[in-house]
Amino acid sequence: MNYRMLVQYDGTRYAGWQRQPMGKDTIQGKLEAALGRMTGERIEISGAGRTDAGVHARGQVANVHLPEGYSAEGVRDYLNCYLPEDICVTEMSEVSERFHSRLNAGAKTYLYRISTNTTKNVFERKYIYDLDETLDVGRMKMAADYLIGEHDFQGFCAKKIKKSTIRKLYSVEFRELPGELQISYRGSGFLYHMVRILTGTLIEVGKYERTPESVQEVLRARERAKAGYTAPAKGLCLMRVEY
Structure with a gap:
């Protein structure tokens, strides 16, 4: 299933949205790590915008493909339980398999x-x-x-x-x-x-x-x-x- 999420974050202590090598903390990295613990699989998410280090977001959109058996509400609640306090998923919904947060953004x-x-x-x-x-x-x-x-x-x-x-x-x-x-x-x-x-x-x-x-x-x-x-x-x- 493909899920769309609305994410807000305080970017002060992060090296930006995009996952980076050398263990730097990023928003994408934190989300993927939490989803990986939930599913037991390697998860990759796509964000609508690759915000820079120190930049914040109130309306970042991302999408992720997850195995069957997860409800949108359950995924949102799990993420908000295990994410750091400066990252929050405010909305989560199932969307078309073809939806891509970056490529479809207008x-x-x-x-x-x-x-x-x-x-x-x-x-x-x-x-x-x-x-x-x-x-x-x-x-x-x-x-x-x-x-x-x-x-x-x-x-x-x-x-x-x-x-x-x-x-x-x-x-x-x-x-x-x-x-x-x-x-x-x-x-x-x-x-x-x-x-x-x-x-x-x-x-x-x-x-x-x-x-x-x-x-x-x-x-x-x-x-x-x-x-x-x-x-x-x-x-x-x-x-x-x-x-």
Whole structure:
């Protein structure tokens, strides 16, 4: 049977979603280890997004094929009993054998949180980027408008890849709260560190370190060096995957 699960996790102490060698703790690794104990077999799961080290998720989607005889509710309860307290399976359901969490995904939404307050929030320190500077959000919105649509985002990717770097960015939305700026990115898919580089670039625009129009040059040149810095992982969270 093929099962779809909705997973949330605090990525602070993990080396990202994807299983890695040398015994590094990852979200995929923890899930597979728990499922392996349950079934007595080697289990592999697929995730919709390979979040980086330190990145969080509220709406990660994964799927796994398990032997007959397990109920979705029973698997969910078993996982939540044996997973670490910073990982939780909030939903579990049986799906078509053809469902694949990554290949069938139509859109993903990431949220990046930036603290613009000069006083740090101790209890939010793992989930927000303490920039502690005032940003010109109007300029950031102007820059973001140039990014909407289908583009080659190679310049906003942290490494050269052989596959296509063309992605479609459906929206970039800004929400201003007291002492905090939230940026929500919804797109067809995202490249390695793409959201964090986009955020770093928009921050530089908001700090008057580059012009809003400069993002067009990054898109044209397809060169990482022309984009902004990579914002820290802790401010980023995968919110939703659409099918």
